[in-house]
Amino acid sequence: MDERAFYVLAYDIADDRRRLKIARLMESLGERVQESVFEAYLTPRELERLLKRVERVLVVEEDSLRIYRLCGGCKGTIRTLGRARLTPPPGAIIV
Template sequence: MATERLYLVTYDIADPKRWKYVFKTMKGYGRWLQLSVFQCRLTARRRAEMAARLEELIKPSEDHVLIVDVGLADRVSPRVESLGKTYTAPTRRALIV
């Protein structure tokens, strides 16, 4: 199995229509945490694919996407402090296709 890394992806998209396309795209790569924040476990290939797809969708002069590499997915345990609404960390589940 290819090595997966954990990424936090957050974005600020100026146009609501583009925001919707970015949101739908990100749902295919990770778990939604908040309005414009996703947690993703990705191989290098999937990460490159995601970045390329996002570059096609955004308008660089108006939009901003941050991809934060947290580390090896199996070796990192993010510590999250949540203020306000209850936060439940995403869990990894097997998916049979």
């Protein structure tokens, strides 16, 4: 079984219709943490499937998607302020 990695995905989509489609794709696999920023725990296969779906919508001359994979050590250095909270791994129980 493929191991999940923690990703931060951020997009800048020029067109409202494309932006909505991309947002729905991201929401299907991750958690929205800002208007156009998502956090997700993905396997390599899930990431590739997501990227193929995004490529069908995204216009490379107008839009952008950034994908940051964070290692366990890097993830441990994330700092948040205000209401922000780090997305828990799948299956984690928050009390």
